[in-house]
Amino acid sequence: MNKDSILQVRDLVTSFETDAGRVTAVDRVSFDVPRGKTLGIVGESGCGKSVTAMSIMRLLPKPSGQILGGRVYFEGEDLLSLNARQMRQVRGAKISMIFQEPMTALNPVHRVGRQLSEVFLLHTKMSQEEAWEASIDMLRKVGIPSPELRVGEYPHQLSGGMRQRVVIAMALALKPSLVIADEPTTALDVTIQAQILELIKSLQKEMGMSVILITHDLGVIAETCDNVVVMYAGRVAELGTIHDIFEDPQHLYTKGLLDSIPRIDSERKTRLATIPGMVPGLQELPVGARFAPRSPHPGAKAYLESREYREVRPELIEVKPGHWVEDCEVVRRTNGR
Numbered sequence: 001m002n003k004d005s006i007l008q009v010r011d012l013v014t015s016f017e018t019d020a021g022r023v024t025a026v027d028r029v030s031f032d033v034p035r036g037k038t039l040g041i042v043g044e045s046g047c048g049k050s051v052t053a054m055s056i057m058r059l060l061p062k063p064s065g066q067i068l069g070g071r072v073y074f075e076g077e078d079l080l081s082l083n084a085r086q087m088r089q090v091r092g093a094k095i096s097m098i099f100q101e102p103m104t105a106l107n108p109v110h111r112v113g114r115q116l117s118e119v120f121l122l123h124t125k126m127s128q129e130e131a132w133e134a135s136i137d138m139l140r141k142v143g144i145p146s147p148e149l150r151v152g153e154y155p156h157q158l159s160g161g162m163r164q165r166v167v168i169a170m171a172l173a174l175k176p177s178l179v180i181a182d183e184p185t186t187a188l189d190v191t192i193q194a195q196i197l198e199l200i201k202s203l204q205k206e207m208g209m210s211v212i213l214i215t216h217d218l219g220v221i222a223e224t225c226d227n228v229v230v231m232y233a234g235r236v237a238e239l240g241t242i243h244d245i246f247e248d249p250q251h252l253y254t255k256g257l258l259d260s261i262p263r264i265d266s267e268r269k270t271r272l273a274t275i276p277g278m279v280p281g282l283q284e285l286p287v288g289a290r291f292a293p294r295s296p297h298p299g300a301k302a303y304l305e306s307r308e309y310r311e312v313r314p315e316l317i318e319v320k321p322g323h324w325v326e327d328c329e330v331v332r333r334t335n336g337r
Helices: 049-056 084-090 112-123 128-141 160-172 190-207 218-224 242-247 252-259 300-304 307-311
Strands: 005-018 021-034 038-042 065-074 095-098 178-182 210-215 227-232 235-241 316-320 323-326
Touching: 005 049, 005 210, 021 038, 021 049, 021 065, 021 210, 021 227, 021 235, 038 049, 038 218, 049 065, 049 178, 049 210, 095 160, 112 128, 112 160, 128 160, 160 190, 178 190, 190 210, 190 218, 210 218, 218 242, 227 242, 227 252, 235 242, 235 252, 300 307
Parallel strands: 038 210, 038 227, 095 178, 178 210
Antiparallel strands: 005 021, 005 065, 227 235, 235 323, 316 323
8 A cells, every 4th residue: 555645545446326327437547645745636517526534524415326346545544444333433434525506505494503512522532612612613614704603603694705614614513634625716706716716725735634635616626736637428528637638648638628728819809729528427427538529639530430339448558657648549649739
């Protein structure tokens, strides 16, 4: 095991049973999360980012969601081998999750203080009064004004930014070693987004925790992450350091995502670059390179008609130390293109 990594995901496979049969949402995904660092997972909606996070936390909807293979090592222990009681002891205390929509993460019929103090009551030996005081202290730590008053309010009485801060307070209450933030700024305006991201960074530095940040926003990735996993259609397309991904992208999907970012130095009224086509549905995923139908590579059409596309899965290859990309010529950059 790599001692520099707090989490190692190896060949994770997650599927769902549907009316149309079994579909695979996460297909042999592997990556490491370095201690004290932030790993970004990026990709379009439907690429398997959130399902990967829910698989790590063992929070898949039952009975439809199933982990069919792989290993998830957290501090050397395989989370997939733990029983339900053991996993409950890990969640919250050692690994926490910040969900993207705080209004669904919080119970609308309970006051904020009760929901936050429950974290302390379940995992520590604090009394009700001690848990209540600890809750007030956490709200103060995440920048909520007048926390003594806010603990007595219901979620609907708070703004979106405040609700997200409450969710962050709940996730960080027990000082976990790893926090998974699943698009924590999606429902917020730009100013509040910046505040929330800065809050997560400052608390990470203070507590020394590792972070997995799931987003579709490469601007957020650039500002906050040390390493990046680019996912497409349930697979890892490319992974590397933030410098590798932004300065030397090797996958045409990664390049397409980067090209679609608005640039302040572009000419006025310039059309934004787009990636043609859509992410394939789970029922129609091929064995071969899944980005091939959207690839601008001149050989893509011939590849789509080949036996290789129907039967051979491209593996990840290491183009330089720590920088991996899907090994298929029609989805990889060549000669700087």
